[in-house]
Amino acid sequence: MTDLVVETRGLRKVYRDQGRRIVAVDDLDLAVERGTVHGFLGPNGSGKTTTIRMLLGLARPDAGTISVLGNDFPAGIPAALGRVGALLDRGQFSSDLTGRRNLELLARAAGLPTARVDEVLDEVGLVEEGRRGYRGYSLGTRRRLALAGALLKKPALVILDEPSNGLDPAGIRDMRETIPRLAAAGVDVLLSSHILAEVQQVCTSVSILSEGRLLRTGRVRDLIGEKAARTRVGVTDPDRATSVLLAGGFEVTREGAFLVVEGHEHPDAVTRTLAEAGLYPYEISAIRPTLESFFLQLTGHRPAVPADPAERAADEIAQMVAEPSVLQDAPGAAEQDPS
Incomplete structure (x- = not known):
């Protein structure tokens, strides 16, 4: 069969x-x-x-x-x-x-x-x-x-x-x-x-x-993909955190009071880099890829x-x-x- x-x-x-x-x-x-x-x-x-x-x-x-x-x-x-x-x-x-x-x-x-x-x-x-x-x-x-x-x-x-x-x-x-x-x-x-x-x-x-x-x-x-493509980070000193992450090879953009970090496979890498510089996030969450975002990227159309x-x-x-x-x-x- x-x-x-x-x-x-x-x-x-x-x-x-x-x-x-x-x-x-x-x-x-x-x-x-x-x-x-x-x-x-x-x-x-x-x-x-x-x-x-x-x-x-x-x-x-x-x-x-x-x-x-x-x-x-x-x-x-x-x-x-x-x-x-x-x-x-x-x-x-x-x-x-x-x-x-x-x-x-x-x-x-x-x-x-x-x-x-x-x-x-x-x-x-x-x-x-x-x-x-x-x-x-x-x-x-x-x-x-x-x-x-x-x-x-x-x-x-x-x-x-x-x-x-x-x-x-x-x-x-x-x-x-x-x-x-x-x-x-x-x-x-x-x-x-x-x-x-x-x-x-x-x-x-x-x-x-x-x-x-x-x-x-x-x-x-x-x-x-099952891994986090991006990570949302809340930290008390976003400007310094941005400089630290950029120096560590990450891509960083600002979304209001939060940072959106790319260029990694696991959020642990972001946390570790910030902690080594004495910066401790009060919020960190993985932004998981979705089928809708994949669809939009592939077709150029929203469903x-x-x-x-x-x-x-x-x-x-x-x-x-x-x-x-x-x-x-x-x-x-x-x-x-x-x-």
């Missing part, structure tokens, strides 16, 4: 808009290892959603290969999607039904027992809310119901496209706690998100795209809520993923240009 749950080689997708050729994905090599939560990151228009559409069999690449759960596309699409759940931008649910009844209809369409509905409602913490009408749900509750729908098939792989988009802090916390539970239960997760602090907390590895091309991929801790035009097809995608038979009966749907 392959160690990769998702693998693409030389993936390329070109759209045409009013006579213009738009390269959405360009020669993309993506590898998602088994047993991981993998972050899929990039600025607006970087090709993330287009790639996800291809992974779900809803858009055909112009070049390259795709393998999902060991199934090569296009022949392996039905076998793969029977083991894939997806949470996309919006769910396809009826406002006139309860959350539970919505899931029962999805379960029936997929040939699943009703008992599975109770299980997924419990997994996402919606046992009580499931009895209420969907129309009265908050955005966070709707997202959790969509996640429950994605879990109905007991998937081996879950693809989450901006799962925290539009959620309040409590909803973001709930989603952040749910993702590690999925991983602990043996479900592999591919997560696209613009909230990089959340990604850093829950993801094992990431791939970062820009303009349809892969810029960097790897384990989060390896990409951003933002995505505006990929492909997301306008999200309702259709959610329905198709929930009902694999629709995918098999409507292969032409994969050819629609989302723009």
Whole structure:
């Protein structure tokens, strides 16, 4: 069995808009290892959603290969999607039904027992809310119901496209706690998100795209580094401390009453240099590198809520993923240009 749950080689997708050729994905090599939560990151228009559409069999690449759960596309699409759940931008649910009844209809369409509905409602913490009408749900509750729908098939792989988009802090916390539970239960997760602090907390590895091309991929801790790149120092004589540190080969800048020191691997080196000169900091703290700062340095963009035009097809995608038979009966749907 392959160690990769998702693998693409030389993936390329070109759209045409009013006579213009738009390269959405360009020669993309993506590898998602088994047993991981993998972050899929990039600025607006970087090709993330287009790639996800291809992974779900809803858009055909112009070049390259795709393998999902060991199934090569296009022949392996039905076998793969029977083991894939997806949470996309919006769910396809009826406002006139309860959350539970919505899931029962999805379960029936997929040939699943009703008992599975109770299980997924419990997994996402919606046992009580499931009895209420969907129309009265908050955005966070709707997202959790969509996640429950994605879990109905007991998937081996879950693809989450901006799962925290539009959620309040409590909803973001709930989603952040749910993702590690999925991983602990043996479900592999591919997560696209613009909230990089959340990604850093829950993801094992990431791939970062820009303009349809892969810029960097790897384990989060390896990409951003675990050592302190900078140290924040509070000392009663900042001017003298600056001179001492500069003489010791450090780089020093002022931030208000504090010094920010660079050019070292461990804060101990800063403390030792100051102590040898008779200076004792009243505050010293490591400024750890973050995924967001790494992302900004790499792409030149701050993360933002995505505006990929492909997301306008999200309702259709959610329905198709929930009902694999629709995918098999409507292969032409994969050819629609989302723009």
